[in-house]
Amino acid sequence: MVQQVKTEQVGRVLIARLDNPPYAxxxxxxxxxxxxxxxxxxxxxxxxxxxxxxxxxxxxxxHFDVRELLQAAQGAPALSESQAHAALRVASRASSLPGARVLLAHSPARGVLDLQLMHKVLLKIGRSGAIFIAAINGETAGGGLELSLACDLRYLTEGGELAQPEVLLGFPPGGGGTQRLTRLIGRAAALEIMLTARVVPADEALRIGLVTGLFPADRFLDEVLKVANSLATRFKPAVGVIKRAALEGASQPLEAGLLLEQAGLLAMLGEKGAQQSMKTYVDYIDEHGAMPSDDPEVRKQLLGGTFAPFYPH
Structure with missing residues (x-):
């Protein structure tokens, strides 16, 4: 089996290249x-x-391989939406039992397991202490866009294109597109993109907040890696708390979201890495009689995450 995600680590940045020729x-x-x-x-x-x-x-x-979706559809019975809800709940419970995933993988529930795996992975990205950046070189649609939406930051090449076109084949987005796209850019804009299935050009994607930024194709990855390197020293436990509070807390009632934020703060204040950084910051003020951000060089260190290293070198 040929590997479809090739990795390369440069410093604290892991580059994952999606490689499934000829169609990607x-x-x-x-x-x-x-x-x-x-x-x-x-x-x-x-x-x-x-x-x-x-x-x-x-x-x-x-996009996601439609051949796989078709095979799953042909190998499973037709279900109503309510029956599908029940099947997903049953498969979720059953797959947690020892050996059950192996049995289910050879049954008509295989498609359900594959769908749940994708959702599990995209949720894990949103809860991870690592920062995930989608470097969208050129174009993507369907599952590719849904993977990008699960990442924390999205950069696109100038002239690139995005789309969520599943409706053209008679089914809805299934990898979180209806939820993450709507939460990112709002219901009206998301519905228009999903129902028309039109291509969203790079300039519009930036304007509506679908992507974080645009870079020229000839230096695209280099520019993305500059961003990645500047973020790679962030304290991973704190990153995970911020991501969970923003992604999950923001969809809850305000008091529940604030409680999630407060719990994260209290947990991080007990971390040695955070205490070390705070002590370095306070010591600087006491020694220099000034705020660290008042000194251009120290301010640069702060923004680069190297003022007080959280990790051993």
């Missing part, structure tokens, strides 16, 4: 490999940022 299709195998990469990023203090990009110069990912 997303597959269940690719999702499983991404799952392993998220676990690696979470367990390795030497990784602060994961940059996901396409191996093809002109394409991040085409």
């Amino acid at each position: 299709l997303m597959t269940t195998q690719m999702v499983a490999e991404l799952d392993a990469i998220v676990d690696r990023a979470d367990s390795d203090d030497g990784i602060g940022v994961v940059v996901i990009t396409g191996a093809r110069p002109d394409r991040f990912l085409a």
Whole structure:
């Protein structure tokens, strides 16, 4: 089996290249490999940022492999929405039992397991202490856009294009597109993009907040890596708290979201890394009689995350 996600580590940045020629299709195998990469990023203090990009110069990912979806559809009984809800709940409970995933993988529930794996991976990205950046080189649609939406930052090449076109084949986005796209850019804009299935050009994607920034194609990855390197020294426990509070707390009632934020703050104040950084900051004020941000060089260190290293060098 040929690996579909190739990795390369540069300093504290892990570059993950999506490589499934000739069409750059997303597959269940690719999702499983991404799952392993998220676990690696979470367990390795030497990784602060994961940059996901396409191996093809002109394409991040085409979309999820429709052939896989068709095979899953043909191998499973037709279900109503309420029956599908029940099947998902049953599969979720059953798959947690020892050996059950192996049995389910050889049953009509295989498609349900594959869908749940993709959702699990994208949720893990949103909860990870590593920062995930989607470096969307050229174009992406469907599952490729949904993977990008699960990342913390999204950069697109100038002239690039995005789309959520599933409706053209008679089904809705299934990798979180209806939820993450709506929460990112608002219901009206998200519905228009999903229902028309039109291509969103780079300039519009930036204007509506679908992407974080645009870079020229000839220096695209270099520019993304500059951003990644500047973020790679952030304290991973704090990053995880911020991400969970923003992504999950913001969709809850205000008091519940604030409680999640407060719990995260209290937990981080007990971390030795945070205490070390705070002490260095206070010591600087006491020694110099000035705020660290008043000194241009120290301010640069602060923004670069190197004022008080959280990790051993």
